Structures are given as C-alpha cells and as structure tokens.
Amino acid sequence: MSRSIEVILRDEIFDEIEIExxxxxxxxxxxxxxxxxxxxxxxxxxxxxxxxxxxxEDLLFENFSTAGLIINYLTAKSIA
Structure with missing residues (x-):
C-alpha cells in the first residue's frame, strides 16, 4: 500500500463520514x-x-471508538 493507513483514514474516510x-x-x-x-x-x-x-464479531463500537483503535485494527488486518 503506497499511502499509510492513517492518511487514508484522515483524508478519505473521516472526510466521507464528515467527522473531524x-x-x-x-x-x-x-x-x-x-x-x-x-x-x-x-x-x-x-x-x-x-x-x-x-x-x-468485530463490529463493536468499542473496537472502533478512537482513531488509534482503528489504526491498530487495520494494521493487524494488513499483517494477518
């Protein structure tokens, strides 16, 4: 992946969901x-x-409640 998880999360995903x-x-x-x-x-x-x-089973708000948790989840998924 050429762009980092955080860049995509910040510049695309958070922009789409209209959350700062x-x-x-x-x-x-x-x-x-x-x-x-x-x-x-x-x-x-x-x-x-x-x-x-x-x-x-992963679709719990607690797993995605912060940007840090989302980055950690996606990092683990990309390694697995």
Whole structure:
C-alpha cells in the first residue's frame, strides 16, 4: 500500500463520514460527533477503502471508538 493507513483514514474516510479527524488518537469518536449512522458509514468506508470484510464479531463500537483503535485494527488486518 503506497499511502499509510492513517492518511487514508484522515483524508478519505473521516472526510466521507464528515467527522473531524482528532489530533489525539485516543479521543472517543462520540466526542467528535459520530452517531450510529456515522458508525455504519465508517465501517462501510473502511471495508471499501481497505478492501477487507470486518467480521460480525468485530463490529463493536468499542473496537472502533478512537482513531488509534482503528489504526491498530487495520494494521493487524494488513499483517494477518
């Protein structure tokens, strides 16, 4: 992958879901204004941009509640 996970997350995915990318990777996305519809858009966009399928058992907000957790999840997926 030529562009980093964080760049795609910040410049494409967060832009699509219309949530400001947090300076602190530990900021809860609820504090950034994400709602249930935004969470679904986030997951769909992640799956599309990274060409992955997120298993149902991983689809918990707690797994994707911060930019840092999303980056860690995607890093683990790209290594696996």
């Amino acid at each position: 990318y947090p300076d602190d990777h530990n900021t809860n996305l609820l504090d950034q204004g994400i709602d249930s519809a935004g969470f679904i858009k986030l997951i769909v966009s992640i799956e599309s941009k990274f060409n992955i399928a997120i298993p149902d």
